[in-house]
Amino acid sequence: MNRFQKRAAWRIAAVSLLLASLASPLSWWVAQESAEASTVALAVEESGRLLHHFDAIDLNGPQARQHATAAAQTIAGGLFDIAEIYDGRGAKLAVAFTTQGQKVEPLLPKHGAPNYSRESYESLRLADDTWILRIFVPLRDAPLPTGAAITGYFEGVRVVPAWQRQQIFMSSLTVALMACLASVLCGLALYPVVVHLSADNEEKAREVLDSHISMMETLGRAIAKRDSDTGAHNYRVAWISARIAEQLGVSGSAMQALIAGSFLHDVGKIGIPDAILLKPGKLDAAEWDIMRTHVSQGMEIVTGMGWLDGAQAVVAAHHEKWDGSGYPLQLAGEAIPLSARIFAVADVFDALCSRRPYKEPLGFDAATAILDRDTGSHFDPTVMACFRPMARDIFDRLAGCSEADARALLQQQVRRHFDQMA
Numbered sequence: 001m002n003r004f005q006k007r008a009a010w011r012i013a014a015v016s017l018l019l020a021s022l023a024s025p026l027s028w029w030v031a032q033e034s035a036e037a038s039t040v041a042l043a044v045e046e047s048g049r050l051l052h053h054f055d056a057i058d059l060n061g062p063q064a065r066q067h068a069t070a071a072a073q074t075i076a077g078g079l080f081d082i083a084e085i086y087d088g089r090g091a092k093l094a095v096a097f098t099t100q101g102q103k104v105e106p107l108l109p110k111h112g113a114p115n116y117s118r119e120s121y122e123s124l125r126l127a128d129d130t131w132i133l134r135i136f137v138p139l140r141d142a143p144l145p146t147g148a149a150i151t152g153y154f155e156g157v158r159v160v161p162a163w164q165r166q167q168i169f170m171s172s173l174t175v176a177l178m179a180c181l182a183s184v185l186c187g188l189a190l191y192p193v194v195v196h197l198s199a200d201n202e203e204k205a206r207e208v209l210d211s212h213i214s215m216m217e218t219l220g221r222a223i224a225k226r227d228s229d230t231g232a233h234n235y236r237v238a239w240i241s242a243r244i245a246e247q248l249g250v251s252g253s254a255m256q257a258l259i260a261g262s263f264l265h266d267v268g269k270i271g272i273p274d275a276i277l278l279k280p281g282k283l284d285a286a287e288w289d290i291m292r293t294h295v296s297q298g299m300e301i302v303t304g305m306g307w308l309d310g311a312q313a314v315v316a317a318h319h320e321k322w323d324g325s326g327y328p329l330q331l332a333g334e335a336i337p338l339s340a341r342i343f344a345v346a347d348v349f350d351a352l353c354s355r356r357p358y359k360e361p362l363g364f365d366a367a368t369a370i371l372d373r374d375t376g377s378h379f380d381p382t383v384m385a386c387f388r389p390m391a392r393d394i395f396d397r398l399a400g401c402s403e404a405d406a407r408a409l410l411q412q413q414v415r416r417h418f419d420q421m422a
């Protein structure tokens with residue numbers, strides 16, 4: 001499992017748990033409300049049937065109290081523990097209790113004469129944890145759509161028994177667990193889909209990366225061939241630059257730009273005439289002016305090439321010096337991009353330690369003595385302070401290193417810093 005897959009697994013797991021933590025309580029609440037509503041609907045239906053049976057709907061006649069009392073006594077002990085019936089003006093006509101109803105009646109919130117037009121209910125938890133459902137029903141002698149006037153009121157209190165509480169609890173728990181399980185299963189189902197899509201995306205990203213690296217290497221080899229050198233120099237300086245940059249904390253796109261810029265630092269030499277680029281002797285002043293144009297020509301080549309835009313910093317400033325005596329802009333100090341300051345150390349060190357057609361390689365002590373001497377003039381002292389402790393290891397790793405070996409070293413850096421999916 002690579003880094004992306006681990007990150008995807010953790011994020012999907014976190015989202016699944018978050019959904020479960022939200023869905024489960026919500027499902028529990030919905031199930032509880034649904035159970036209460038079902039109980040209330042059944043109670044209203046049953047009380048309505050009994051009220052009609054005892055002719056206790058129109059409560060304004062001379063026998064209203066008698067009918068109401070008979071209905072209340074029958075209703076209490078069925079689905080209700082307290083049954084109260086009022087006339088259309090809100091005056092209480094009858095009340096009946098079960099034993100349980102008598103116990104809870106003093107604990108109920110008091111209210112005035114009823115004056116409501118719609119059925120409603122409230123769920124209450126009393127101080128002793130008794131759970132009651134209190135139902136309010138306006139009575140009409142005709143269905144509601146006819147606009148019939150209210151002829152009375154029925155109020156019932158049901159003490160929810162232990163068996164029903166247990167039933168509602170188990171039903172709510174089942175629904176909550178199902179919601180939790182659904183969230184987890186959804187996450188489990190999504191993970192292979194995400195991994196599959198990411199694998200396709202990773203493969204395409206690698207193909208694009210490989211094409212970029214191939215293009216970079218092709219340009220680098222073209223430069224090296226024109227400069228009477230092998231491509232090993234480009235691989236070595238890019239690897240050395242990356243080693244130094246790692247110690248300085250450079251990473252991400254900045255590291256990618258440094259590697260690309262170091263590898264293509266002399267890309268502008270493609271545009272220098274062979275008579276000057278390959279001249280065996282020293283260049284005169286006019287020829288040096290032309291040679292120095294490889295910096296601006298290199299800028300023109302890498303600018304606008306998408307991912308190679310980041311190489312501009314090294315290509316443009318790899319001949320600048322810390323004291324401002326370099327070219328083409330005579331930048332000094334930290335005005336020189338960090339990547340160019342890092343590359344300057346890597347480039348000179350490799351040049352001193354490498355065999356060229358016109359010189360033999362210097363030993364480690366001689367090469368580092370030159371770098372130490374030019375620290376503060378050519379090289380950034382901070383970069384040199386970072387490079388110096390690792391210089392011996394770098395020298396030993398590159399001693400007798402072939403182009404293939406140098407390429408392998410750089411490829412390790414490329415995989416580490418370019419492959420963001422690993």
